[in-house]
Amino acid sequence: MAMEESNSQSGWKWLCRQFAEEVMAPHVRRCDEERAFPVLVHERAAAEGILNAPFPEEMGGGGISCAxxxxxxxELSAVCPAMTWTIVFNRGALHPVLNAGTPEQKDLFVMQLLKLNGYAALGLTEPENGSNLLAAQTRAIKTDSGWLLNGAKCMSGNGTVADVFLILANTVVNSRKIGLSFFAVPRESPGVIVSQxxxxxxxxxxxxxSVAFQDVALEPINLIGRAGDGEALLHELLATIRIGGxxxxxxxxxxxLRDALTWVGERRVYPDDRMDTLSHVQLTLGRLYVELCGARKLLRDAASLADQGLPFGKESSMAKYAATELAVRASNEILQLYGWRGIAADYGVEKRWRDARALTIFEGSSEIQLLNVFREMRRTAASEEGL
Structure with missing residues (x-):
């Protein structure tokens, strides 16, 4: 069984590598410069079974494991992290439905969406709340026929192409706040306003x-899970999407690192000296590779726990912190090795430098990850097992 899983994982990895190099790579620079959604890439991703691969087979997906x-x-992010997120974002956005939805909701908001190769977007962050997602000002008030939603969200990934939004809102029943809840809000609902x-x-x-909701009338089926269960669903959602980060x-x-090895092997700084013969270059790249192996190990641990159905919140926070902070350091140091070419668009280093910085903010900042880890560390220290 372990060998079969290994072969399956290797095949999937190779498929994604080939797709990234042959399909994604030719569009990366244009889409970055024009800020263009990669439509042609998505069409190929759908045709090759990559777009919906993270979903269960019974829902029309590929049934791949978290690992x-x-x-x-x-593999996809090695070519373009931003393009990768446009492709895989559905899995994170629809997690509340997969985790707590009824069969009818799963059919309506997941299976029907996948059949059409549609898109879902998350509405978590608000302009004034930043990382404090629990302080959501967006509000859903219980009515005789369902819910009335008002509020606004920002930084909604894939929001301009989304067919449905998964919105975190404070819930009010009989004039009493009962906590956070998730709502599936179809884009065509009257009162949904999506900005540029x-x-x-x-x-x-x-x-x-940004997405605004002005007196959006929702039916009972739009509430995902029970009213007031949103905080628990949010923690599970964040743990899941941080593995992707x-x-x-x-x-x-x-x-x-792969490109830098080629660069320092070809580049001469003196008439007879290649860059890869210089000790400080060897030390820099060697250290970064050690750190990469450590980040990969943390990521594998988190994915393994997720596949076993065990708690993985601490592990996903550790993995995201380690990998994304490393991305910032590595892009900064390797850009320096390229000299002026590091900031030239032709070499691609400056784009990775920009994208790396965003990774430490998206889906929970590095500071939030450390706070998560600290809380778990304190619990462990107080237990019989100890640190």
Whole structure:
């Protein structure tokens, strides 16, 4: 069985590597410069079974494991993290439905969406709340016929192309707040207003608009799980998408090191000295590779726990922190090795440098990951097992 799983994972990894190099790579620079959603890439991803691969087979997906998912995300991110996120974002956005939805909701919001190769977007972050997602001002009030939603979200990944939004809102029943809840909000619902994409330094082909909700009338089926269960669902959702963020980081660093080895092997700084003969270059790249191997190990641990159905929140936070902070350090140090060419668009290092910085903010900042780890560390220290 272990050999079969290994072969399956290796095949999936190779498929994603080939897709990234042959299909994604020719569109990366144009989509980044034009801030264009990669439509043609998505059409090929759908045709080759990559777009919906992270979903269960019974729902129309590919049924890949979390370990396979991380391998694929890393391979795709080695070519372009932003384009990768546009492809895999559905899995994270629809996690509340997969985890707590009824069969009818799974059919309506997942299976029907996958059949059409549609898109889902998350509405978690608000303009004034930042990382404090629990302080959501967006509000859903219980009515005789369902719910009335009002509020606004920002940085909604894939928001400009989304067919449905998964919205975190404070819930009010009989004039009493009962906590956070998730709602599936179809884009065509009256009162849903999607802004244009914002201009940003990184992840330019991933649209991240603001979305406003003005007296949006929702039916009972739009509430995912029970009213007030949103906080628990949020923690599970964040743990899941942080595994994807960690995989993006490891893929980006892998590509940086791979290209840097070629660069220092060809580049001469003196008439007879290649860069890869210089001790400080060897030390820099060797250290970064050690750190990459450590980040990969943390990522594998988190994915393994997820596949076993065990808690993995601490592990996913550790993996995302390690991988994304490493991506920033590696891109900064390797850019320096390229000299002026490091900031030239032709070499691709500056794009990875920009994207790496965004990874430490998206899906929970590095500071939030350390706070998560600290809380778990304190619990462990107080237990019989200890640190």
């Amino acid at each position: 396979e998912f991380t391998e694929g995300v890393a 994409d914002i201009e940003k330094a990184a992840f330019r082909c991933l649209p991240t608009p 960690a995989a993006c980081g490891t893929g980006l660093v892998t590509a940086l």
